[in-house]
Amino acid sequence: MPQRTRFGSAHVDIPKFRGMGRREYPVWLLTTMRRSELFEHWRVPVATAVCWFYDGPGGTYTYRPNGPWAEPQQTTHPFTNTAIVGENDTMFHRGDGFAPPHEAGPRGLTLDCVCEPADVDARTWQIRENDRVLARYDAAQVRIALSWSAEVYVDDTARRVADEHLDDLGLDTVVDTFVADLNARGQLSSRPDDPLHDVDFIARLARTYRVLPTHYPTVEETDAVARIEAAIGA
Structure with missing residues (x-):
């Protein structure tokens, strides 16, 4: 889905050590x-x-x-x-x-939201929270x-x-x-x-x-x- 990212948000992934990983330590x-x-x-x-x-x-x-x-x-x-x-x-x-400024994406997304094809041909995608559709996008926007x-x-x-x-x-x-x-x-x-x-x-x-x-x-x-x-x- 359309997404905007601030400059300067570069990051590294979480490293792993023998005996110490993300499941056990912060x-x-x-x-x-x-x-x-x-x-x-x-x-x-x-x-x-x-x-x-x-x-x-x-x-x-x-x-x-x-x-x-x-x-x-x-x-x-x-x-x-x-x-x-x-x-x-x-x-x-x-x-x-x-995403251009007028397509900043929906607000209020939760962990229950899914992004999925909205039709058989996947020409349209949607963001859905349970039975509520929050947004729809053409496949080219995804x-x-x-x-x-x-x-x-x-x-x-x-x-x-x-x-x-x-x-x-x-x-x-x-x-x-x-x-x-x-x-x-x-x-x-x-x-x-x-x-x-x-x-x-x-x-x-x-x-x-x-x-x-x-x-x-x-x-x-x-x-x-x-x-x-x-x-x-x-």
Whole structure:
């Protein structure tokens, strides 16, 4: 469906480490662990393929294969049945918007909403919440994006170490490693009693290991976004 995206919303996916994943631990911790590069020994490389089906205007995919400090790259038309494979827990990326100001999409979407073909030929799509149709779109206005991920191991031994939990990482090791590194930087002298809920400790980690792209939109791009969002009433 039509979608608008603010400039600067590049992100990385949630990383995975042997013994520590998103089901057991908070996203902020896993992301900070990856950005710190202190736990590479336990990190599980993940290859992610993103595939598109869309031939309309806009809808590009901006990504940074050369690092967050390098110039970003961008996909070009046509998009249908094309894909990019990357290590998305490391590579900053984003799906760019493609809706004109007067087609900003419905508001008030919930987790009960579905986007589905409204007819047999899929020439029209609709957003539905239970029995209530919130919006309808021509097929040409709909961008379908599919994401597929796979863990990557250098050999069968590495796979076995992960599958059989022969060298898992634990929270105590993570906290001790962070504390030691912060101590070496002169930023922390003692271990927090409740590291997953200590606001000061969490904020210090975020500041110390913060990584963000350094290339931002030009003045012309920023002005264009401002005009669009003013028209939408954002």
